[in-house]
Amino acid sequence: MTKSKLLIDRRSALKLAGGAAVAGLGVNSFPMPAIAQGAPIKVGFMLPYTGTYAALGKNIDQAFRMYVAEKGDKLGGRPVEYVTVDDQADPPKATENMNRLVDRDKVDVVVGTVHSGVQMAMVKIARETNKLLIIPNAGADAATRAACAPNVFRTSFSNWQPCYPVGKVMKDNGHKTAMTITWKYAAGEEDVVAFKQGFSENGGQVVGELWVPFPEVEFQSFLTQIAEKKPDAVFAFFAGGGAIKFVKDYVAAGLKKSVPLYGPGFLTDGVLPALGEAAEGLQTTLHYADDLDNAADKKFRAEHMKRYGAAPDVYSVQGYDAAALLVIGMDAAKGDLKAVDPMYAAMRAAKIDSPRGPISFSASQNPIQNIYLREVKNGKNAFVKIAHAALADPGTGCKLA
Numbered sequence: 001m002t003k004s005k006l007l008i009d010r011r012s013a014l015k016l017a018g019g020a021a022v023a024g025l026g027v028n029s030f031p032m033p034a035i036a037q038g039a040p041i042k043v044g045f046m047l048p049y050t051g052t053y054a055a056l057g058k059n060i061d062q063a064f065r066m067y068v069a070e071k072g073d074k075l076g077g078r079p080v081e082y083v084t085v086d087d088q089a090d091p092p093k094a095t096e097n098m099n100r101l102v103d104r105d106k107v108d109v110v111v112g113t114v115h116s117g118v119q120m121a122m123v124k125i126a127r128e129t130n131k132l133l134i135i136p137n138a139g140a141d142a143a144t145r146a147a148c149a150p151n152v153f154r155t156s157f158s159n160w161q162p163c164y165p166v167g168k169v170m171k172d173n174g175h176k177t178a179m180t181i182t183w184k185y186a187a188g189e190e191d192v193v194a195f196k197q198g199f200s201e202n203g204g205q206v207v208g209e210l211w212v213p214f215p216e217v218e219f220q221s222f223l224t225q226i227a228e229k230k231p232d233a234v235f236a237f238f239a240g241g242g243a244i245k246f247v248k249d250y251v252a253a254g255l256k257k258s259v260p261l262y263g264p265g266f267l268t269d270g271v272l273p274a275l276g277e278a279a280e281g282l283q284t285t286l287h288y289a290d291d292l293d294n295a296a297d298k299k300f301r302a303e304h305m306k307r308y309g310a311a312p313d314v315y316s317v318q319g320y321d322a323a324a325l326l327v328i329g330m331d332a333a334k335g336d337l338k339a340v341d342p343m344y345a346a347m348r349a350a351k352i353d354s355p356r357g358p359i360s361f362s363a364s365q366n367p368i369q370n371i372y373l374r375e376v377k378n379g380k381n382a383f384v385k386i387a388h389a390a391l392a393d394p395g396t397g398c399k400l401a
């Protein structure tokens with residue numbers, strides 16, 4: 001008997017042990033009849049479709065569908081059905097939203113999400129139910145460290161990955177002191193930890209940390225503190241609508257020239273049309289740029305423009321690769337979702353010719369990828385150089401059987 005046949009849904013087992021809620025028995029505990037080969041695969045998107053991260057969710061959703069459409073709208077030979085839930089990047093609603101997809105909609109795989117706090121609630125449920133979860137953005141380090149699981153894969157990044165290399169970039173540009181400013185939640189906190197590690201390894205010193213409640217965008221009092229302290233540079237993490245407001249306010253406060261602004265590329269990705277001149281010259285690090293010289297990216301950008309009438313961004317790439325990874329798994333399982341052993345083995349071993357460049361997966365199922373230094377030139381995040389080649393998250397504390 002294969003290992004997959006022995007896997008018992010942990011949450012069902014817990015319910016049974018704890019006195020067997022009858023509803024639980026019906027949902028997960030008894031063997032289900034084999035699903036006919038032709039039955040649709042249900043893909044559940046749990047993404048922010050409203051709020052400061054709305055554009056990020058939309059781009060992930062669109063590019064995922066684009067990849068599946070390129071494969072004839074089939075996964076492992078079966079048609080695809082989509083279910084969407086707007087998680088609003090709101091952690092208190094995360095458990096209920098994830099339960100809706102898993103228990104009520106009975107999706108076969110969950111693709112989500114963007115916000116690290118929401119993500120950790122989803123990972124917990126994925127671990128309890130053994131539901132396949134593909135993370136197309138949120139960088140919560142623990143998702144592929146201590147909370148890693150055989151059924152949890154990520155096609156984006158750990159928060160550590162795009163932030164650790166910023167310290168060396170700053171040092172190379174002659175900066176010795178920096179302040180940090182970000183939203184106060186898991187992603188911002190982990191970004192600052194990663195940046196501080198890279199900056200101190202390069203002799204830099206963080207002289208002040210500023211924390212903005214998520215998703216607030218009142219930056220004025222913080223910008224005044226930066227102007228007073230006059231560090232050599234600033235490290236910032238904001239994204240989506242928040243990044244637009246922050247960069248505009250930073251420039252309007254007259255800080256752009258006197259205190260150069262750096263950060264992970266979320267600060268400028270997907271927001272350049274809204275930022276215009278304000279973003280020109282900003283240097284950031286990320287696993288994507290707008291002008292990478294590879295065939296996969298050229299095809300991807302052309303198709304995205306044709307299908308959606310807009311240029312893709314890093315979030316689109318992550319959604320596109322989430323679909324690519326699922327196709328690899330479903331093909332290996334020949335469309336049989338119970339065949340988790342061959343499915344997960346193929347996904348772990350996947351080498352994807354991504355628009356971002358080649359990626360493979362670490363032992364904790366997180367991408368190993370180049371981190372690029374980019375500079376905004378003529379409204380594009382232009383490639384400058386590879387800031388760190390084939391960077392893998394350390395995966396600390398991940399134990400996969």
Ligand code: PHB
Pocket residue numbers: 114115116117137138139140159187238239240266
């Ligand atoms: C996160 O919460 O992990 C997050 C959100 C938006 C980004 C990057 C990371 O652009």
